[in-house]
Amino acid sequence: MxxxxxxxxxxxxxxxxxxxxxxxxxxxxxxxxxxxxxxxxxxxxxxxxxxxxxxxxxxxxxxxxxxxxxxxxxxxxxxxxxxxLAGMPGxxxxxxxxxxxxxxxxxxxxxxxxxxxxxxxxxxxxFHLDAPGWFRDAEPVPHLAAAAEAVWELRVLRVHYRRWRGEVRRELCPLGLILKGGIWYLVARVEDTVRSYRVSRILAAEVLEDVFERPAGFDLAAYWEESSRRLESSRFQGEAELLLSERGVKLVPMQFGAVGAEAVAAAGPPDDRGRRRVVLPVESLPVAVHDMLRLGTDAEVLGPPELRSAVACAVAELARRYGAPKDDTPGTPPNHDTPNGAGRTVHDPQETP
The missing domain is CATH 1.10.10.10 (Winged helix-like DNA-binding domain superfamily/Winged helix DNA-binding domain)
Structure with a gap:
């Protein structure tokens, strides 16, 4: 049998x-x-x-x-x-x-x-555990099985990997797999450095016959916690001073999570029009501009000057692209009853370029 x-x-x-x-x-x-x-x-x-x-x-x-x-x-x-993995059948x-x-x-x-x-x-x-976040389809991970095999058997994994700044080919010593918010990451040693790779960005993978020795005392959970802490500490590069409408005050915690909630909680009293000044931590300038545009007319950037100027340039470009039709017929105003459900721009704890 x-x-x-x-x-x-x-x-x-x-x-x-x-x-x-x-x-x-x-x-x-x-x-x-x-x-x-x-x-x-x-x-x-x-x-x-x-x-x-x-x-x-x-x-x-x-x-x-x-x-x-x-x-x-x-x-x-x-x-x-x-x-x-008993709580995570997927x-x-x-x-x-x-x-x-x-x-x-x-x-x-x-x-x-x-x-x-x-x-x-x-x-x-x-009781059921559903790890992925809302409004996000599961990422295709065709090379997850190969990565897992290399992890189990302590075999070298040759990968073709897509970074933000281009594609690279590397030979990795896989140390573990992490599932974070429905996204798989491969933790691997490259020469003398341990780095994290997003599995969905592996374009090709080959498990080699070469074996490697796992670093003595390596703790996967401790590594990931420290890596996540470093990512969080380096994520915000400045602060934006905003003037928010009443609706904007409600939107910021929804759009920015705990950081937005803390910013709103520390906001000053409303002015005679119900607007409040909020100081919100922001990421790099391009990401911050994207975030400010998501708040639409419910937020005005007061500072810093370079962010206000960048948002003004972006708004001017949008006005040029979406200007009124040639017959001057006004367009339909946007529906502001439903907040934008798009996900945050997130920097992955992946390999440093």
């Missing part, structure tokens, strides 16, 4: 043990096989001495003899690895561990006492 079928028979057995009576279509859906395959697998289990019974009628289905419990619940290496599937995770969960539940098994089932029914 090949391993694939053996694994499927074990999964079928564990499903009946964990859930009780199940119909052939239900088993086929869980195992992703045909109903006819389920019939053959049930016959194989019965022939091997497993007490599987078929109940006829509308409420019928397959079930195990009352009190029967298998002890074949030992986890394989891949199944044990997959348990660390990422587990991207790493090629989806089937291993499902089997590992079945085995774990089968080994638990009935009461704890029922508690685990309720938790799985009532």
């Amino acid at each position: 090949d391993r694939m079928r053996a694994d499927r028979l074990l999964s079928l057995l564990l499903l009946l043990q964990n859930r009780g009576r199940m119909t052939a279509p239900e088993l086929a859906a869980e195992l992703e096989v045909s109903v006819r395959t389920v019939y053959r697998d049930v016959e194989a289990l019965s022939a091997s001495g497993v007490p599987v019974y078929a109940d006829r009628g509308p409420a019928g289905g397959y079930r195990l003899l009352d009190g029967y419990r298998t002890r074949l619940t030992g986890l394989t290496g891949d199944e044990a690895d997959s348990l660390f 990422p587990a599937a991207e790493l090629g561990l989806g089937a291993d995770l499902a089997t590992a969960q079945l085995k774990l539940r089968a080994a638990l006492p009935a009461e704890l098994g029922e508690r685990s089932r309720r938790i799985q029914e009532r």
Whole structure:
């Protein structure tokens, strides 16, 4: 019997043990096989001495003899690895561990006492982790499996990578994978430096036969925390003084998150027109101009002068492009009832150019 079928028979057995009576279509859906395959697998289990019974009628289905419990619940290496992704079935599937995770969960539940098994089932029914942010499609990561293989086996990974400033070819020593906000990053050593690479920007990848030695004491979580801290500290390069309308005061926390909320909380009192002065941390000048334009007419940039001038130039260019039609018919005013849902401009903690 090949391993694939053996694994499927074990999964079928564990499903009946964990859930009780199940119909052939239900088993086929869980195992992703045909109903006819389920019939053959049930016959194989019965022939091997497993007490599987078929109940006829509308409420019928397959079930195990009352009190029967298998002890074949030992986890394989891949199944044990997959348990660390138990709350993230999507990422587990991207790493090629989806089937291993499902089997590992079945085995774990089968080994638990009935009461704890029922508690685990309720938790799985009532809590779900959805890692990616809103309004963002999952990035294609065709080379994630190759990166994961290199990480597992400590093999050198040759990549063709797209940076902001051009494409490069490098040989990496992969140390780990990070899933941040639905985006995969590969942490790898290049010569004597550890850097982060966005997996979706890997244009080609080849796992080489060369192996490498993992740095002694390297802590992936600690590296990522420190890297993220450095990114945050270097992200803001100045401050913008804004005059916000009442609606702008509400928009800034929505558009800029915690930084915007803190800026609004420290704002001065409203003037006679309900406008408030806010000092908002900003990134580089091009990014800051983009951010100010997103606030539209609900914000006026008071300073610094170079930012105000850059925004004025951008607005003038937009006015030139979207000027009134030649017949001078006024355009339809924009609808300001719904804030712009576009995502923030984010600098990735990727390789330093």
